[in-house]
Amino acid sequence: MGVKLQNIIVRKHIRYQDLVGKIIAIDAPNIIMGLFNFTRKNPDASDASLILDRTQRPIFHLYGLLYRVNFYYSKGIFPIFCFDGKVSELKRVVSKDQLKDFLFTQKWYELAVKESNKKLARQIALSKEYMWQNIIKESKQLLGALGIPYIESPASAESQCAYLVKKGIVNFSNSQDFDSILFGCPSLIQNLSKSLRRKVQGKWQYQKIQTLHINLHKNLKNLQISLFQLIDVGILIGTDYFPGITGIGPKKALTLIRKYKNIETLILKEYQNFDFHELTPYIIKRVRKIFVFPEVLESLDNIHWNFPNKTRVMSLLCREHHLDKNRVNSNLAKFEKNYKTCRENFIFKKDYLKPKQATLDYLL
């Protein structure tokens, strides 16, 4: 769950009109996780409150993505979804065994459905071997059918999004996590959704929120540190790749890094105040490398926003998942309309198609 940078990073409200005709890289796993956390019947976060179809599989990603992409198009935004590839071994490991597990579990699930063993099907559908892999698989299928481009990053989705912004291929990245800025993403957008409300932890209650923009360059200037040093701050607080040092939060990490310039000096001077036992030179080097030189997909041919393939969408949503036909149809109609106006906008502002000069690389 991303690095806790919210207290030291300045975020500015951004209006929808500033996003018209812009291309935004979407951190797909992050946004899907958001849909998962929200689309529930009860405030308790148990799987029991998920909405399932008659094949006992969750459907939050299907409705969620259809609605969300519709929302992007309605605001004149062109989304490119980025998915995780094989994630670094320091992060949650998706091994080959697990991939094999999924294929096996998938077969097992299909058998349970065939035998109308509802209880078993449900158990498998919600198991961790099956559910997330299948959610991701179906999300890609749906995006493909909707004519939305997506990229499978060799490493993490966030680093791929950051790369696209850095290269000027897209205008913004959209992720709720702050990890993107450690990856050097110059321009990050948060809370990009229609309802602009968020569930308060564990309660059946909402708080109003607004769409926010983070300018990395301005923030570094404001914090008076370099991106390298911000990464060191992140390592101290804790990221997906290292749990962090107990007793050091965002404020303290910032003060310490400002004072000592880097983690090495900090450990040398403050070793009696904190437990740096876990933070070996090897770990420091590895985590820094992940953020500074992430593996990304560089060849990006055939990025297109196509007309939705209605037959394929209907087949996935209604035939496979038994979603309400009328509901899907009316949404598809809106979708096509939004797509058309969006496309006219884009053709009108053709210059966005050409990748701009690579943005200033703060690292060099």
Add this chain to the structure above:
DNA sequence: CGCAAATA
């Protein structure tokens, strides 16, 4: 989340 129907 996002929609549609109900409510003030």
Add this chain to the structure above:
DNA sequence: TATTTGCGG
């Protein structure tokens, strides 16, 4: 017309 409620399978 603006805000709340309940539902999706």
